[in-house]
Amino acid sequence: MKLGFTPEQEAFRGEVAAWLEEQLSGPFAHIRGITSQTAMAEERHAWERALGAAGWSAIGWPARYGGRDADLAQQVIFAEEYARARAPGRLGHMGVELAGPTILHFGDDAQRQRFLPKISAGEEMWCQGYSEPGAGSDLANVRTKARLESGPDGRRWVIEGQKIWTSLAQFAQWCFVICRTEEGSRGREGLSYLLVPMDQPGIDVRPIRQMTGEADFNETFFDGAVTAEENVVGAPGDGWRVAMGTLAFERGVSTLAQQMQFRNELAQIVDAAKANGAAQDPLIRQRLAKAWRGLQIMRASALRMLSGADSGALSGPAFTYKIYWATWHRELGDLAMDVLGQSGEIAEGDDYAFDDLQRMYLFSRADTIYAGTNQIQRNLIAERALGLPKEPRGTGQQ
Amino acid sequence: MKLGFTPEQEAFRGEVAAWLEEQLSGPFAHIRGITSQTAMAEERHAWERALGAAGWSAIGWPARYGGRDADLAQQVIFAEEYARARAPGRLGHMGVELAGPTILHFGDDAQRQRFLPKISAGEEMWCQGYSEPGAGSDLANVRTKARLESGPDGRRWVIEGQKIWTSLAQFAQWCFVICRTEEGSRGREGLSYLLVPMDQPGIDVRPIRQMTGEADFNETFFDGAVTAEENVVGAPGDGWRVAMGTLAFERGVSTLAQQMQFRNELAQIVDAAKANGAAQDPLIRQRLAKAWRGLQIMRASALRMLSGADSGALSGPAFTYKIYWATWHRELGDLAMDVLGQSGEIAEGDDYAFDDLQRMYLFSRADTIYAGTNQIQRNLIAERALGLPKEPRGTGQQ
């Protein structure tokens, strides 16, 4: 068990930091510090290409797909330095963290060669088509359908249905979509994991305005959208297994980047508390200390999770990580507002637009809902980690 | 809506207070302030007789059964003054609050005349035979059996089985026992509510040592115990309905007496906090204030519950009262120990015997378990008050 880094690793850290500083005080200075998912998308796409060109986009991937075969320590270092440099939120996140690893793990060689270099080069952005309005947390209840038909260029999948919470869909060139491809199938059977190009008439992306007043998510309508027959990852009908694999990748190294963002948020709250005197309040001090504690624990848990990832089986921290960070972050939002006091009720300008902490307060309410609500997470932990009896599935149909 | 009392009611208060003071500084001075369920039982039985002789034992009952036909305001006043005078815990509680009202409500005239005067006179003490080792919160799973047989004095019930958590059984002359009286019946069907004399060879009471080190509860074994055929309340087989009625009586005026005890406990904690400086700690101050708030709310909720009791239907506070006080009291235990600090870890003497606050800390852990665990209470609220779907009952047998 070792937390420190070797001199070689520290040298790597220096290399990362230097490159980031050069770019972010140079050509990309205007997007430094942007945390919004949607702001300045074009500039952030350029940033993705710059990362890709310098080989920093997906360092954990094999070199032949544009990665650096970086080991865990290097990935940790990169995530830390990326956040420390206040580099912008990754527009390429869905491709690098989810689509890419899924294709790497479950795809065939042709798919790897077609898709991975474009992702790691920052050329093609991705979005995720999992949730549906009727299904929410219940992936087994997917009703978007795809069937194979003959087209002008050979057989292709034709897709009908609707996905929701497709963040970044308006900027993406591709979407990975879970569809029901076997007529009459139910539950986990008969699902397939399709890769679908976004730029086609059969796809309509409509933003969803959320409680912050902004629109980070979308509804995406598939009305005769098509993709080539070969764009299915794993066998047709094997989509459940592939999708579950993708979910596991959500617990990857990107958690460390997220933690650094959390660290920045806590630092902002501490600054606000110092500025307005809340830092003298013993009750607030306790809560700030508790938040700090949570940060250390998340870091340790992520390192445990990542260090033990080779063993295959989900470890204790992998089961508990999602609900832990989501709950922690939601509490951080409450704490931020309690530190701001009544001033936190007011926007600076004339629009319904709030500063970082206020937005975080509102946005963090979604953290305990998306990617498995806290309720679903507790079921998972109880059933899969603790071996308790499964929740009976109802017989009622929606 | 009115909280205050009329001059007549204040005069009644004076009468109650004067009588209590006279007794508790006179013949019963030695048992003043005793809160233990088991200590000085003989003297406390004498106290029950004194209450009965003066007509103070069951003031809400009709005068013909030894009560005073007291209205709600008078009952509130009596409960307040009883606690204020630090009169001892009622050994007759189970008879006055549960068995008596049940017999009054569901019994026949002969039963009323046989049992009620003895209860209100403080002559006969009662205990409760509901829970069983295998059943716990699941009253419908009762397995203690009773069958009618011929005996020397006519037909009688012969009882086989085991009850648990029968508090005060060692001091009681009678027990009300839920038995399965229909062979092969299951669930809520085929249960009967029997009144059983305790002084007989077929009954064996064994104390259960609990985490405080003391034994406030018992296991009670029925091995051929008998009671006369007529000692069934309601019709044979109608025990479920009668038992549910008894549970409703648990939410009666005695809650006010309990609140006064809580008030005394909080006062002790405040004193301890003032003495050791914890009262200066902003975190402790918040929690003391929160406890005070809970006391006011319990009082208001109890008054709402009792004022609306005539309407028949369980009101909002009647649904939520049990879990509210149990949770509040358990938190009070934690608060007491946090106020005492490390000193709370140590007993004064050489025995495993602790002072009031330490015992309350341990004992209050049972509050969220007995008379329906917090889990059961939440089910009840969700299903009966909010109309949510019922929990499916399993098919597995124990």
Place this chain on the structure above:
Amino acid sequence: MQFEFTEEQRLIQNMASEFFRDRGSSEALRAALESERGYDADIWRQMAQELGFAGLTVSDAYGGQGLGLVEAAIVYEQMGRTLLPSPMLGTGVLAATAIEHAGSETQKREWLPQLAGGNRCAALAVCGRGGAHGSARVDAVLEDGRVHGTYRFVLDAQAADLIIAAARRQDEVMLVALPRDGVEVERHVSLDLTRPHHTVRVRGVEPRWELPGSGAAALDVAIQRACILLAAEQTGAAAEALDRTVAYARERVQFGRAIGSFQAVKHRLADMMIQVEAAISAVYFAACSADEAPATLPQMASLAKVQATETLTFCAANMVQLHGGIGFTWEHDAHYFFKRARASATLFGSVAEHQERLAVHMGLEGEAVS
């Protein structure tokens, strides 16, 4: 001692419930928020003039209903279910109470019937730069007959025809009436769109008149009474959040079952109901006690405010959570409840501040925050 509604109180409850059910739909709320004033003038006129809600607690000698806090709380609870914006709290409670407690007979005769009838509006400006409420923290000054100060978090200032402002003259807290056109009112975009905050800047303005009574006492009574009624409103909002979430949980199907059949959801809803019942108890206990024994008002205000704040905060957060993704969208009403909860929590002092006052009331030595 009879702790249930009288027949008359039940009638008030029915009337308020019917009115707000009728006029307080989600569509009505959204339309009001889109309007220039931020509230529906027609509904407000009806509330004030036909139903007498603007002057509920104003004494009948001055054109009000002369009702107690219990009756007013009944109306506020029903109003809280709708989140409907109106100048009711700022005009009918804060300003009217201050005038009734500190005003001269002439001032009361001139202004209270106007406010109680809904013909004119007034706002109470107390809260200084630091943001704290209550007479001890007034930081505006009255010097050489002119008021200088910046008041933050003023309710209903834009609609006000008159601003009753607190200012310090030497050691004494005075209440004065400022002409609306002499002061600068900035209406802020607030997180809670249903009750916008205003900043009122006063740069050497000569009051139209002074209120002769004790400013400090009148301020504290006004804010404490407002605490109890705000708590009633919070309780109504919490009850509504519970009801709507129960309805959703019964109909929304996931995993082949209504989500309300899952114990995790059921128990959370049960916890919400436990909170709502506690808030109802706290609010009516406080209102009834303050009506019968005005000396208990300070602690009763804190009791009600703290409990209702915790209740609404809990219920609104769970309304969002249990509705899942849809509860996070703008098109669903959950966010209005959630933001109202936060805004109400910070109005008239935080939970921690009120609990500290309760600690002092309990006899724990320490400094009262006011």
Place this chain on the structure above:
Amino acid sequence: MQFEFTEEQRLIQNMASEFFRDRGSSEALRAALESERGYDADIWRQMAQELGFAGLTVSDAYGGQGLGLVEAAIVYEQMGRTLLPSPMLGTGVLAATAIEHAGSETQKREWLPQLAGGNRCAALAVCGRGGAHGSARVDAVLEDGRVHGTYRFVLDAQAADLIIAAARRQDEVMLVALPRDGVEVERHVSLDLTRPHHTVRVRGVEPRWELPGSGAAALDVAIQRACILLAAEQTGAAAEALDRTVAYARERVQFGRAIGSFQAVKHRLADMMIQVEAAISAVYFAACSADEAPATLPQMASLAKVQATETLTFCAANMVQLHGGIGFTWEHDAHYFFKRARASATLFGSVAEHQERLAVHMGLEGEAVS
């Protein structure tokens, strides 16, 4: 950077796990508590002499194992699962660390091998009348070569052959060795029977020897290291409480179903696991960090202690609750966990005290409590 156990660490874990599973049954615990000493001398001898647990972190130059906090935490975690009493914390951590940090070479050579080998025991007496731990609160005095003071909450004092006591000489905190027979040791009946407290009264006793190093520094290091190992022990106890409750929930049938099939129970158990995982992360992060960068020890001690305290408090309380009535009885082990949880929470400083230290560490101005 590799945050998982090494091969050697795994071996230690297996050895400790096997030993405590073998010797640490519920019957063994109850037998030990019934005994005169309050612990099983035979098990202790085996732990100390055969397994080297008494001197885990004592350097090998003085007869210890010379292991880091990570390895010691592994052993304490396994020990915590059993609640087995022994003088390990008082002798092997508190007293030995104090001697190793402040003792002279001669003192270390004479005593550490004795303690590490389990041949003799020692106790560290710090805590004054007020009950606070840490060097800043020492209130015993060393005047004219004699110690006067009353030490409360001393661990393992009855078994000790030597008492290392803190006392103030002018402004300096000194550590001295007191002869066991010169001091009065009162063993208390403690709520947590598995770790009784003692009061040590010293009325003008001449020390056998003085420790020449900085008493304050040695004390703080000893207590902070003890915090991390106590946290490891708490984590083990919490994990055991979880495991036993899961086992019970699978087999106990109510309403015709295993209670572990009810979501309320499942989710509570999931919450316990979330807490246990957080504690494991906190403890090993703290131990590893303090091993690699000793300057981080103070904040790492508080981090581990606070998290493990919350975890065990939560898990033990739920162990009682989810076992229902049986969990409330003396015959079931749940009450031992529950009482150990409370006792450990108060040992070496409360959650609030440690969090206040963390706040100071975060750069929030304020006074450090030590």
